[in-house]
Amino acid sequence: MKRKKDNKIKTIKIETSTAIKLAISLFYEDHSDLVIDEMPLANFLQRGGVDLNNADLVVILDEYIVITNGINTGDFGAYAFDRLGKFKWVFSNPYDSPIHTIESQSTGQIKITLQSGLVLLLDGEGRLLRKLEDR
Amino acid sequence: MGMALGMYIGAARAFPGRLTPASNELEKTEDLTPAQFRGGFGMRMPAPPVFIPRPPVVRPPVVRPPTPRVRIPSVVRPPIAGRPGLNWRLPGLRAVGATGRTAATQVRPRPGLTGLAARIPRTGLIGRGNRTAVRAPRVGIIRPADGRGVFRNRVGVTRSVVGYGRVLTTRGVRKFALPASRGAKQGGRLSKAANDNVPPGNGKDGQGMNSLPGVKITGVGERFLISGRQGALSAAIHKGASDLLRQRDRVAAARLLRGIRTNAYLYKKGYDRAPFAINRPIKRIVSGSARGFVRIVDNPTRAAGGFIMRERDLFHRSGRRLTAAELKEKFALNFTPKKIVDVKLPPGTNLILGYAAGVKGWGSGGGRQYFIDSRFSEREFRKIFAVRDGADL
Numbered sequence: 001m002k003r004k005k006d007n008k009i010k011t012i013k014i015e016t017s018t019a020i021k022l023a024i025s026l027f028y029e030d031h032s033d034l035v036i037d038e039m040p041l042a043n044f045l046q047r048g049g050v051d052l053n054n055a056d057l058v059v060i061l062d063e064y065i066v067i068t069n070g071i072n073t074g075d076f077g078a079y080a081f082d083r084l085g086k087f088k089w090v091f092s093n094p095y096d097s098p099i100h101t102i103e104s105q106s107t108g109q110i111k112i113t114l115q116s117g118l119v120l121l122l123d124g125e126g127r128l129l130r131k132l133e134d135r
Numbered sequence: 136m137g138m139a140l141g142m143y144i145g146a147a148r149a150f151p152g153r154l155t156p157a158s159n160e161l162e163k164t165e166d167l168t169p170a171q172f173r174g175g176f177g178m179r180m181p182a183p184p185v186f187i188p189r190p191p192v193v194r195p196p197v198v199r200p201p202t203p204r205v206r207i208p209s210v211v212r213p214p215i216a217g218r219p220g221l222n223w224r225l226p227g228l229r230a231v232g233a234t235g236r237t238a239a240t241q242v243r244p245r246p247g248l249t250g251l252a253a254r255i256p257r258t259g260l261i262g263r264g265n266r267t268a269v270r271a272p273r274v275g276i277i278r279p280a281d282g283r284g285v286f287r288n289r290v291g292v293t294r295s296v297v298g299y300g301r302v303l304t305t306r307g308v309r310k311f312a313l314p315a316s317r318g319a320k321q322g323g324r325l326s327k328a329a330n331d332n333v334p335p336g337n338g339k340d341g342q343g344m345n346s347l348p349g350v351k352i353t354g355v356g357e358r359f360l361i362s363g364r365q366g367a368l369s370a371a372i373h374k375g376a377s378d379l380l381r382q383r384d385r386v387a388a389a390r391l392l393r394g395i396r397t398n399a400y401l402y403k404k405g406y407d408r409a410p411f412a413i414n415r416p417i418k419r420i421v422s423g424s425a426r427g428f429v430r431i432v433d434n435p436t437r438a439a440g441g442f443i444m445r446e447r448d449l450f451h452r453s454g455r456r457l458t459a460a461e462l463k464e465k466f467a468l469n470f471t472p473k474k475i476v477d478v479k480l481p482p483g484t485n486l487i488l489g490y491a492a493g494v495k496g497w498g499s500g501g502g503r504q505y506f507i508d509s510r511f512s513e514r515e516f517r518k519i520f521a522v523r524d525g526a527d528l
Contacts, residue, residue, distance in 0.1 A: 057513045071510045095405040098510055100439055115507075115516055117440030118405040133406055135442045135468050135491075135504075 059102040061110065064088055068099045078102065078112070080126060089126030393417050397487060401506065410442070411489035412500060419508070422484040428505070430520065431462055431472035431528065438476040438520040442466075444504045449475075459528040467491045467498035472528050477521045485509045 057068040064080040076093040093099065097116035105111055109129065110122040119132040394413025401410050411417055429446045432438055444466065450456050459471050480486075485508040491500035511519070 068513075071512055096403050097405070097441075098513070098516075100513065100516060113437065113439070114405070115439070115441065115511065116401075116404045116406075117442060131405055133408060133469065134437075134440055135410070135466060135497075 057099060057102065061102070061104040066102050066110075068102070071098050076114075078126070091122060091126040091128070094128075095120075390414070390416060394489075397489065398492075404441075408494045408497075409492045410504075410506065411487070412492040415490040417487065417489040420486050420488055422480045422486055423482055425480045425482070425484070428478035428480060429523075430476040430478050431466070431468075431474070432476055433470040433473050435474050435476075435522045438474075438522050439516060440520075441507050442504050443478045443507065444502065446475075448503050456528075462502075462528065464498040465491070465500070465502035466504060467494045467500040467502075469494075469497050474527060475523045477523050479519055479521070480507070481511075481515065481519070483509075 057066075059066045061080075064082055066078050066080045068078045069075050076095075076098045078091040078093070078099060080088040080090070082088050091112070093114075095114060095116070095118060097114040097118065099112055100115045101111075101113040103111045103113075105121075108124050110124070110126070112120040112122060113134075114120070117134040119134055120128055121130040121132070123129055391413055394411060394415070394417055397411050397417050398406075398409040398413065427446050428443045429449065430438065430440060430443045431449070432440070449462065451461075457465065459473065462468070463471050487506040487508050489504065489506075491498075491502045491504050493500035507519075
């Protein structure tokens with residue numbers, strides 16, 4: 001973040017991995033040095049299979065933070081952690097397309113849109129309920 | 136001397152393991168100590184072995200009658216009553232001998248059978264020198280287990296069940312459609328590894344491709360897959376393959392298979408309903424500085440998606456823009472479009488060009504559409520789509 005002398009934000013350039021770390025710190029109330037199981041958060045996520053440098057999307061849903069795998073990983077899944085850093089669920093994407101958006105529904109379900117246009121509905125535990133085709 | 140020799144021969148017959156020249160214990164005399172040698176068997180050293188040649192066996196020459204050969208008719212058979220469109224031609228047979236060599240031959244008629252069954256070779260394991268002519272890779276060995284799946288015979292010729300109990304098979308560049316029951320009649324054994332790639336399915340929706348009732352077809356050197364739910368597609372294959380069989384149209388056959396392969400590729404991405412018409416051309420292209428692509432959506436917040444089209448295809452040939460209902464029908468959409476989204480493809484984007492297949496309840500299809508077949512990071516992907524202001528449909 002660069003500020004000019006007049007204190008107005010001119011441009012903000014954030015790399016993807018930095019944005020993800022920023023979102024994680026926001027989610028964990030700026031506890032970027034949060035230690036879980038005697039490990040730093042980044043190491044903890046990596047142990048769960050999440051590579052922050054390759055993650056594409058981080059979405060904060062009410063009580064969870066959902067982190068997707070990037071296109072470089074070849075596996076387009078998503079991982080959810082709660083505010084204590086505890087692993088909640090993993091969504092193993094069976095379709096050969098990266099995740100585009102993740103939204104929470106009022107019903108408690110989670111709607112995932114893939115880049116191919118496919119819409120997936122998950123329950124609160126990350127289980128696939130329905131699949132909707134979208135042309 | 137002669138008597139002694141006779142006694143030795145008699146002893147050799149009585150104790151073949153000890154006195155025959157093949158016995159190692161007597162041949163390895165240098166390795167034995169004198170005590171072992173003298174007291175080893177409690178007898179004196181035997182005489183050297185004697186070779187007795189057998190008289191040559193003279194067999195009378197076997198005179199066998201010449202094998203009657205049946206010329207397989209190369210005419211196209213008329214359709215069988217009750218099965219319209221069925222028209223198949225018995226392919227020429229090539230036999231594989233027990234030694235693995237291939238030799239062109241024909242099949243002798245099987246006794247006790249008439250008609251087609253008499254000309255279809257019996258299958259099964261082939262013993263040495265036994266019925267080498269019956270192992271015919273072109274006729275194949277195939278057994279559909281549950282009406283779907285990939286079936287491959289032992290010699291590697293692949294046939295596939297494409298729905299409605301039909302088997303799609305390839306011989307050279309020609310494609311054949313046979314009823315699966317006929318394939319089963321021809322078949323004997325199913326290779327155990329042939330069905331390894333068939334996804335187990337429980338038929339429930341939303342469980343991914345591993346649980347969807349799919350039919351995986353293997354072509355020549357390639358695998359492709361269609362959904363068992365695609366009744367319309369299966370019917371099209373059924374009809375199309377039968378037509379191709381009748382017409383022997385190589386170009387149409389290649390187009391048909393390309394369409395099946397493309398839809399199978401998209402099936403893996405979650406599209407159960409075949410997006411592309413398989414009787415129309417399908418191409419894979421790479422975009423240059425592509426302009427003029429749009430996407431029509433019902434909700435501007437969901438502008439992104441895999442299917443796009445040219446803006447000029449939104450217009451009628453008379454020049455007027457198609458209405459939303461007409462666009463829904465033309466591109467077989469499951470929604471009524473309300474907004475136009477501009478699409479800016481990065482150069483080098485892989486696209487699949489084809490024509491929309493009709494989907495029951497959605498539309499009849501026929502419009503030219505493109506599928507974005509490249510993977511983007513989320514940041515790049517969002518940049519592609521921009522909702523056009525004021526372009527309501």
